[in-house]
Amino acid sequence: SARLTPQAASDLIVKMARDGDRQAFAVLFGFYFPRVKAYLLRGGAPPSAAEEIAQETMLRVWRKANAFDPQTGAASTWIFVIARNLRIDRVRGERAPNELELDPSEEPDAPPTGEMVTIMKQRGDRVREALASLSPEQAEIIRLFYFEERPHSDIARSLGLPLGTVKSRVRLALERLRSTLEDVR
Amino acid sequence: MTARLSPSVDDVLLRHAMTGLDDAFSLLVETHLELCPAARVVHARFEALGGLLLEAVEPANVEPAALNRALAALDAEPRPVEPPAKAVTTRPDMRKGVKLPSTLSRQEIGPWRWIAPGVRSARIALPSASRAFLLEIGPGVRVPEHGHDGAELTCVLHGGFSSADAHYGVGDMACADxxxxxxxxxxxxxxxxxxxxxxxxxxPSSMFGRLYQKFRDI
Ligand SMILES: [Zn+2]
Ligand SMILES: [Zn+2]
Structure with a gap:
């Protein structure tokens, strides 16, 4: 569970799709299941729901492995989007059962054009660079505010900062992130 | 979208990419993404960022039995798929040359309601607390200075408008709070x-009420 390179993760999904390789699934599960569960827990899901949604995420990864295109995106992105969508479905509850099947991971809203594919290929590394270019404080605040969806007041309490400071840090970190990503355009 | 930062386009896209938004805001962002290739690129990168944060998150504790449960479930039939959404029955007439984006083609949309001279709106049926609707305003109309009760996103589907020093054309998203x-x-x-x-x-009626008030005041 300690390390899994992006290339290795991508290869595992390809193996699952090609050979129905359960060993590949087990390795991918070992790395991603505890992380998907952590993402859900940090976003406020109760432990039983986090466990369930993380299980469902990994099962979808298995069932939809042949929809994964290693040319156009990273395994981490693909798995994250599946987990996020299952989380949203859960948050929305049973109000909109028809939407449960609208899973962007299997049905991209538009087929990628040639230039989109080219852009997306370079994307992984550039996003990694953009994240690395943030200061540790900025990366932390993006993680807390956006990835864990924690309110300003909560972040202010846990970091021991005034509310106003937290708000302006969020804004600055987002501007910085965005301008770094902009270079890729 | 409550009690948060004054939304900017980037803020909204990042939140949609990271955790998703309530139905109405989600519908709006997906419409923006359909109409705006540049936003799709940014959003895709934000999703990639989500993947990186997922890789880096401190793993949760996991029972040893979790893997076996998953392995046992691999061969099980996926849960039955819900029947496809029933055909949309209500749809207000659109002006000639106006085609709704595909994000809206799945939605039940109520009839046009008259708001003020040259202004009409149609509610989109959503189960969420947040609301979405179409708003059509006639050419050359000036909507006087007004405030907003909360977060409000606008995506232009046809025509365009100017506000402050920006112009918003088809596919552009405007954020207000x-x-x-x-x-x-x-x-x-x-x-x-x-x-x-x-x-x-x-x-929405309160906003319409104010709008109507403003128009009458002109
Ligand atoms: Zn306004
Ligand atoms: Zn414009």
């Missing part, structure tokens, strides 16, 4: 059709 006071000038040539999402505590 309680801190924003602005006036709007609809482009002179064609009516402007927009999709609007707003927080649940804001009743």
């Amino acid at each position: 309680a801190s924003v006071v602005h006036d709007i000038a609809i482009d002179p040539d064609v009516p402007c059709l927009s999709l609007i999402a707003m927080e649940g505590r804001t009743r």
